Amino acid sequence: MNMLNNNTDFLLSIENLTVSFDGFKAVDDLNLYVDENEIHVIIGPNGAGKTTVLDLICGRTRSTDGSIKFRNKELTDMREHEIVREGVGRKFQNPSIYEDLTVFENLELSFPRGRSVWGALTFQRDQDVKARVQEIADMVFLDDLLDKQAALLSHGQKQWLEIGMLLIQDPELLMLDEPVAGMSVSERKQTAKLLNEITKGRSVMVVEHDMKFVEDIAHRVTVLHQGRILSEGSMAKVQADPKVIDVYLGH
């Protein structure tokens, strides 16, 4: 194993990360760093390995080689729920919420308390929980819909609910996979506003195709291509890079 023991000041440092599926290297010797309070956007053509990188960080996919350190803690051999408890939150591409439960219950289940079997059995819906659920619901524009069954929400509202479910856990690193996909124009604007709001005091990694949206939010952009980094830097720098224009942005 290629275990580098040098500690860094980065919140997240990915070094020499490789994952291969039957010989196909979806992510190939990747090095990527995320600063505190940074909004880091990953873009790239389909199949570039963007979602795989997020999957590797949150433990959904196991790496073949390399290291992922979060606050200098190695994540590659931790299980998913342990990584979450370290402070890494992950939003999926399709809204994954509990459709049979109400908005309130969706948020309540995400509240970071009573996560063991016994803890869940003895969990009390006290003022702390209610206040926090209300606070998050206000943030994600769902405060009027707390009693509504989640299945009845619109697509955009479901996306917001899932973001809310992550926010209530107050993660230090928030990973969002195409947060505005399938949203209407007005919902996109609201989401950009929401993201600017929630990124205060935490780092965010976003995978996104919508270049306008990326331009609005990104501090730093990484362009992936065939599992490798094609270009990295500010949005302006990346957009001017001829390699990026070639394979992704187009002329």
Added chain:
Amino acid sequence: MTSFKSFMSRQELIGILVIAAVLFVVMPLAMDIFRLNLFGKYLTYAFVAVGLVLCWGKCGILSLGQGVFFGLGGYCMAMYLKLEASTPEATAIQSTPGIPDFMDWNQITALPWFWEPFNSLTFTLLAIIIVPAVFAFIIGAAMFKRRVGGVYFAIITQAIAAILTILIIGQQGYTGGVNGITDLRTLKGWDIRTDEAKYILYYVNGALLIAVLLLSQIVLKSKLGRLLVAVRDQEDRVRFSGYDVSNIKIFVFCFAAVLSAIGGAMFTLQVGFMSPSFVGIVPSIEMVIFCAVGGRLSIFGAVYGTLLVNWAKTTFSETFPELWLFGLGALFIAVVLIFPNGLSGLYQSYLAPLVNRVASTGKRRGRQDTAPPPSSGFGADTSAKAAE
């Protein structure tokens, strides 16, 4: 009072009171002791069905091997009763007096070590709970930690049911083989075969069922109950919210196993024997059908479903023995295709609105229930109507 409301809605309270009334008043008045004992036997399956509501209906884990746990509970009870019936005096004609008769027939000359502790009633009662719980924990940990789920889990549980049946039949000298453990007589000197004892056992059984329903209600109304539904709907989201999903699944599987075992122990006490024909694949699948017919989301529905199917089984198999299995298959298909939420689903969509309109004079608009709300007491009417 507020804490009670969050534990049980008025509809659910009515539901449990109606079940209690049916069990403790209506049935004992309406039936002679032979029929009542039969009804008590059906009720023991209701324990399994209630467990399946939590495990399968709520959490989405389909177990086709609940007969295993029913059998473990039943066999634990039977072993105790058999030892009590096998005093040296009662078995004086055997070549080795003092051991169960089937052991003697199989040329076994000393009581096997694992039978020894079953001389103690305390041990037996603990074993009825602990043995299935530990067994379910081992299966659950082996499967769920490796993320085996869905149809694969169902097939494996079915295989375990088959294996246990074969094991019991094969180890005739230790288990009584295909005949099971029969000729059970007394419990601490109290003859369980008299009419009076049957009445008492019937009431004990009923009280235990009510207790199990209340216990399940506690689980379902806690955050854990909502987590079960969440695991069923979006397992990954639960995992990525910081929960160890496998532990939740192991818990609910063990819980269902313990309920089944209690049912099995009560079965042995009321029916007077235990055999591998209540352990294997067919009874395990029947138990799933009981649950499905009653409504796999409702613990009350599951009780009525069990009673209805068993009543139908007894009635039809008396008249058309060869047609019963086809009837059962047709019933299952009908449930899956036409009323997927079973009797309680039918009640919820057709009867509940009527009942509510009649009953609600005041304005009582609580928080929307998490899952489709369970059937209330009028499920009894539904099952009675469906039975006609």
